[in-house]
Amino acid sequence: MFQGMRYVYEVYKEMSFSKAARNLFISQPSLSAAVKKEEVQIGFPIFDRSSNPIQLTDLGKEYIRSIEIIMDVENGFQNYINDMRELKSGSLSIGGTNLFTSYVLPPLISRFNEQYPQVHLNLMEATTAELTERLFSGSLDLLIDNRSMDSSVYGKRFFCEEHLLLTVPARFAVNETMKNYALTATDILEERHLNSRIPPVSLEHFQNESFLLLKGGNDTRERADRIFHNAHFLPKVRLELDQQITAYNLSRQGMGISFSSDTLIRHVPDEEHLVYYKLNHQDAFREVNFYYKRSRYMPKVVSAFLDMI
Numbered sequence: 001m002f003q004g005m006r007y008v009y010e011v012y013k014e015m016s017f018s019k020a021a022r023n024l025f026i027s028q029p030s031l032s033a034a035v036k037k038e039e040v041q042i043g044f045p046i047f048d049r050s051s052n053p054i055q056l057t058d059l060g061k062e063y064i065r066s067i068e069i070i071m072d073v074e075n076g077f078q079n080y081i082n083d084m085r086e087l088k089s090g091s092l093s094i095g096g097t098n099l100f101t102s103y104v105l106p107p108l109i110s111r112f113n114e115q116y117p118q119v120h121l122n123l124m125e126a127t128t129a130e131l132t133e134r135l136f137s138g139s140l141d142l143l144i145d146n147r148s149m150d151s152s153v154y155g156k157r158f159f160c161e162e163h164l165l166l167t168v169p170a171r172f173a174v175n176e177t178m179k180n181y182a183l184t185a186t187d188i189l190e191e192r193h194l195n196s197r198i199p200p201v202s203l204e205h206f207q208n209e210s211f212l213l214l215k216g217g218n219d220t221r222e223r224a225d226r227i228f229h230n231a232h233f234l235p236k237v238r239l240e241l242d243q244q245i246t247a248y249n250l251s252r253q254g255m256g257i258s259f260s261s262d263t264l265i266r267h268v269p270d271e272e273h274l275v276y277y278k279l280n281h282q283d284a285f286r287e288v289n290f291y292y293k294r295s296r297y298m299p300k301v302v303s304a305f306l307d308m309i
Contacts, residue, residue, distance in 0.1 A: 004038035005067040007031055008046055012064055015053040072138030072296070079299030087116050090301045095124040095131040096144040098243045103267040104288075105144065112305055119301055127242070129217065135293055141302050143291045146261070147219040156289040157306045163262045164223060164284040165193060166201060166277040169254040174206060175275050183276040185269030188262055193278045200280030203231035210238040210256040212247040220244055223283035224259050230281055263288070 010020040011031070021028040039045050046060035056064060082090030092112075096105055101123055109121055124131065124140060128147055134140040135154070146162055165188070168175060175182060181201040183193055192198055213235070214221040228235055238256045241247045245268070247258035252273045265276065278284075290306060292298065 003041075004034045005070065007034040008038055008063065009067060009071070011035060011047065011054075012056065012060075015055070017054075068137040068139070075138055076297045079297060079301070083300040087300055087304060088118055090299065091120040091122060092142075092301045092305060093122040093124065093140050094142045094144065094305075095126065095134060095140045097128060097131075098125055099245055099261075099264055100144045100288075101125040102245070104263065108305075108309060112308055115308070116301070116304065128219070135291060138293070138296060141292065141299075142305070144288065145219075145291060146286050146288045148287075149291050153294060154291045155294045156291050157309065159288045159290055159309055160263070162286050162288050163193060164220065164259045164279060164286075165262060165265065166203070166206070166279060167248060167251045167258045167260040167265075168206070168209075168275045168277065169251055169257070170273050170275050171254055172209060172257075172275075174209060178205060178275075178277065181277050183278065185265060185271045185274070185276070188265045188276060189269060193262065193276070198278055201277040203227060203279070204233065206257060207231070207233045207235070209236070211235040212239050212241060212250050212256040212258040213237055214244060214247060215240045215242060218242075219286070220259055220261075223286070226283045227259075227279065227281045 007020075007024065010024055011017055014020045014023065017032055017035075018028050021031040024031065035046065042059070042063070044059045045057050046063050048055045048057050048060075079090065094105060094109070095101075105123060109123065113119075113121060124134065126134075128145055131140060131143050131145070132149070135143045144159065149156070165183070178201060181199055183198070187193060213224055216222075239247075239250065241250070244258075244260065244264060248260050248264055248268065250256065251258045251260075252270055254273070260276075290309065292302065292306075
């Protein structure tokens, strides 16, 4: 049993036999035969092929849970062996949302690769929820995120502080009455928003404007909701989006007001189309951390990366 688990797991990740076959560099008929052989050995189907895309059966879900445990043990032992080789081989898998994989991780990964060129690096981009599942299952070594995670399950290494700012299209008339509070992208780059002498804005001044918010469950959305609650009004939500950078780019087009981190603004500054405002609320501040699973053996390749940041 579990002899064909890697074939099954690749199909599970892609929920497609054709995509999995391409990833594994084998023909689709060969992959289908390997999965079918595993199902025959078990005595039950792993996938429900009548749905589109294919889905796991109840037994299939338990099969995946079991092989993830096996793969986690294998990875732990392989990491131990790699440590014995003093970082002359091995792999490091890091996950993050679009913002972090696009702007924060590339220079870190490049620097690490210069020091340890023989270590295979894998960068995964997905939602925080998806990445947390992979971190827990062992398919990710590290996750960079601005959300607080269960400290009994996950350890963390501090990376930086992050501040949320109100991001307002420059063409909105409300900016005319708020000039004493307005900040430019240059101000953010020069960290003037961190200066205590720079006054924060009262959100109530923007209650008649349209907002672009992230979907429920996102840390930025949860913080925005608490900030609105503190300001005693419900926002006019024009769009709900998956990614902070999408909301930011739509604000640049004049679609509405969004909440943007100074991390994003520093990497994608906009002097022409946006005006920024400092917020006076505890939820406008958060930490960005690298998270790892406490119960997993931490290989030297992971600790070397954490020591580098």
